[in-house]
Amino acid sequence: MTETTTAPEDVAQVEHNEGDEEKRTVVRTQGVKKSYKMGDIEVHALRGVDLEIYSGEYLSIMGPSGSGKSTFFNMVGGLDKPSEGKVYIDEVDVAQLDAYELAWLRCRKIGYIFQSFNLIPVMTALENVTLPMVFAGLTSDESRDKGMGLLQKVGLGERHSHKPNELSGGQQQRVAVARALANDPAVVLADEPTGNLDLRTGTEIIELLREMNEAQGVTVISATHDHKMLSVSDRVVWIKDGQKERIALRKDLEIETVHVEGED
Numbered sequence: 001m002t003e004t005t006t007a008p009e010d011v012a013q014v015e016h017n018e019g020d021e022e023k024r025t026v027v028r029t030q031g032v033k034k035s036y037k038m039g040d041i042e043v044h045a046l047r048g049v050d051l052e053i054y055s056g057e058y059l060s061i062m063g064p065s066g067s068g069k070s071t072f073f074n075m076v077g078g079l080d081k082p083s084e085g086k087v088y089i090d091e092v093d094v095a096q097l098d099a100y101e102l103a104w105l106r107c108r109k110i111g112y113i114f115q116s117f118n119l120i121p122v123m124t125a126l127e128n129v130t131l132p133m134v135f136a137g138l139t140s141d142e143s144r145d146k147g148m149g150l151l152q153k154v155g156l157g158e159r160h161s162h163k164p165n166e167l168s169g170g171q172q173q174r175v176a177v178a179r180a181l182a183n184d185p186a187v188v189l190a191d192e193p194t195g196n197l198d199l200r201t202g203t204e205i206i207e208l209l210r211e212m213n214e215a216q217g218v219t220v221i222s223a224t225h226d227h228k229m230l231s232v233s234d235r236v237v238w239i240k241d242g243q244k245e246r247i248a249l250r251k252d253l254e255i256e257t258v259h260v261e262g263e264d
């Protein structure tokens, strides 16, 4: 017997595009604004962003420094609250969650990768990767096995007992990628993941993220001003001065990327 029943709410989330592929929205922002008060001055970091992000896609958010990328990430990742507007993750309004539910969301649904790796210096690579699993309630044996598996996937199985300062920048970011995947999140948020890396290492990290996106079906949302990102992204959103300026599908960018690659 095969199960063919679809709950009505699933039908509501599914859209059909030209190719008739199913798209499920995993993140939706509606009129998201964020202002910071600095004494008498108000900085409008986000001026109303509407965006739908689909399950399984690799989306890059491009924009110059100060355009609001990290602010947008903090809203989507439940790390900060919009001044106005809504963020929905799996159609749940993040603002409606209590502290416990929000902690659960951050721990289980979302993986985070930052420009500066943000590993815990006194912990080994393996301990860094297994820490979120411990928070999620896995036993130490379970988390060790799973953590070793993830370190192997990112090519660092042999380095599990090394501390961050014994690893190169690229290796540290690989550990951070493994850590972001620790609890099988639906979404990985990567804020300028190549910002502290040289060209070759940065490219390797982008390719690793793309591999994880394809192999695990995890949605990757990456903020960047790195043009290398264009080639792996399914869609690219440009933001400028806290507003969405343009969205493009990769297939529509292919002609442009030829020029962009020449810059590197």
Ligand code: ADP
Pocket: 036, 037, 038, 043, 044, 045, 063, 064, 065, 066, 067, 068, 069, 070, 071, 072
């Ligand atoms: P990006 O990540 O694209 O470089 P940010 O989201 O960090 O941009 O910043 C957007 C704008 O908001 C900038 O003008 C920045 O100075 C301002 N900003 C960001 N965080 C804060 C904060 N905590 N307090 C005040 N202003 C902030």
Ligand code: MG
Pocket: 069, 070, 071, 191, 192
């Ligand atoms: Mg930023």
